[in-house]
């Protein structure tokens with residue numbers, strides 16, 4: 001079976017600076033009687049890892065956020081009284097395939113996938129609308145956390161980096177390249193645990209993929225210009241390491257690192273900064289371990305960039321979270 005996704009998205013790399021039209025849960029009009037999410041009798045279960053058998057058992061409770069592919073809802077299961085996040089996406093058969101395969105504490109769990117039966121005659125991209133019933137991550141995305149706290153302490157970044165690396169180790173071990181590691185795809189639960197989400201542009205190595213899928217701001221130099229950085233032999237996993245480095249530095253600085261805070265992140269600016277710009281100066285106030293970790297991720301030549309396994313042994317990720325020494329309430333992720 002060919003697991004190929006051809007949908008191109010994020011041609012404008014503006015997800016970084018554009019405020020998302022987020023509706024806080026408290027603003028969502030609660031209903032005493034919430035209608036089922038889908039009245040269509042054609043919605044049918046195509047995969048379930050749990051007892052979620054019927055999409056009509058889910059009731060909308062709130063809007064959690066909006067992404068490129070649509071709205072994400074907080075939903076309540078009428079029978080088991082648990083909360084889930086529900087995403088409806090078009091042409092996401094590969095995403096469904098990947099979510100079916102993965103099962104890790106470092107990856108947001110997909111409990112069930114429903115086919116809404118909306119595939120038209122002309123759709124030949126591998127499906128119509130799919131509804132993904134996902135683990136509900138109470139504290140939203142790292143993007144949300146950054147908007148609230150602006151910058152994160154190194155101890156917290158260290159714990160996050162460790163979890164993302166464990167998630168990438170797991171994915172890469174299954175030959176899955178995520179290809180869109182960025183703050184809005186790293187979700188946080190009420191225990192402060194960070195998990196990787198959104199396999200919308202992921203790719204199974206050795207199968208055909210469009211190197212332009214993903215979000216420009218977090219793409220590695222070799223993804224912009226394959227021929228300059230090693231042609232067809234490029235190690236695709238290295239692109240996830242680059243993105244991790246960008247995210248970690250963004251968490252430390254409180255803004256996207258490659259351009260000035262007020263600068264417009266259009267494609268030309270990003271390509272110039274990421275591919276042709278000088279190596280980034282590390283913030284002087286950062287610890288030597290943090291500086292070294294980020295430098296190893298942001299090595300422009302993918303052949304010299306650190307691997308996930310190397311980074312898992314890096315001194316920066318082998319620290320304790322602030323919450324283990326100062327109490328949970330002090331930690332911006334846990335508290």
Ligand SMILES: Nc1ncnc2c1ncn2[C@@H]1O[C@H](COP(=O)(O)OP(=O)(O)OP(=O)(O)O)[C@@H](O)[C@H]1O
Nearest residue numbers: 064065066067068072085134135136137140141184
């Ligand atoms: N499982 C979840 N639990 C809690 N909140 C979630 C969950 N999934 C998504 N969200 C919220 O919904 C927002 C939108 O998610 P979505 O995956 O649609 O888009 P995105 O990743 O922000 O952007 P895009 O998909 O366009 O790259 C997230 O930023 C997050 O705040």
